[in-house]
Amino acid sequence: MPYLPSDYVETVRRALQEDVGTGDITTLLTVPAEAQAHAVMLARQDGVVAGLPVAQEVFRQVDPSLQFRALLAEGASFRSGDLLCEITGRAQAILTGERVALNFVQRLSGIATRTSRFVALVQGTHARIADTRKTTPGLRALEKYAVRTGGGFNHRSGLYDAVLIKDNHIQACGSITAAVQAATRAPHTMTITVECATLEQVDEALQAGAQILLLDNMDLPTLQQAVKRVAGRAVTEASGGVNEQTVAAIAQTGVDIISVGALTHSAPAVDISLELSSLPQNCG
DSSP states (O other): OOOOOTTHHHHHHHHHHHHHTTOOHHHHHHSOTTOEEEEEEEESSOEEOOOHHHHHHHHHHHOTTOEEEESSOTTOEEOTTOEEEEEEEEHHHHHHHHHHHHHHHHHHHHHHHHHHHHHHHTTTSOOEEEOOSOOOTTOHHHHHHHHHHTTOBOOOSSTTSOEEEOHHHHHHHSSHHHHHHHHHHSSOOOOEEEEESSHHHHHHHHHHTOSEEEEESOOHHHHHHHHHHHTTSSEEEEESSOOTTTHHHHHHTTOSEEEOTHHHHSOOOOOEEEEEESOOSSOO
């Protein structure tokens, strides 16, 4: 199982504070405090599961006495009608944690599901599917976890952990060569990536010493020429215009990495519900 980000416990805490606030008024008013219940998460469409440990943490923070059992491993495929997990304990606590737990599992499973489809579409090539920084603010670490769970790879985590010289950096610095030279003089061991939109920029970036070339929005013939020119002297990454209809052809050009913003910025949530049994009697 991919490692969970270290801050996910705090992310859950903030999510519960946002949703529960000073208390779940409806549940406190209608559900007896002593009522016990059993609940399951039920898939209503096919997908790849991600986020069950996060859901477990939600219920733990709401009520540590709740019993949570995952019925599938992270990254497992499921079909509509499958059960993902079960929760047993105080009905009030289960109902209070329901929406936050579902939000995490639906969102993260949606990303894992979309990632797995892209990964399947490039099988037989050596291209890796990677994410981007186009993530939900505050949820980047968990969304990148979901990409890994779906079989993809993570691009840089943020602006702090990799050098990526893009078009506006080049404009501000004056040229690719000047930007790479400036980055190379810094006391770091990070690889230097340069965004290239033309074959002339590919040549300049190689000459300047870039280790990764981000081939941005190139059509397939240009992309093929770029990979041929690089000839293994740098890692090649295709970006822009990547979707489920184009990704296989892009992979066939021989690029090493295909970065796909859609893995995170527009992955639809998977339809999953929480079904409660042993509902309390004598409400009110």
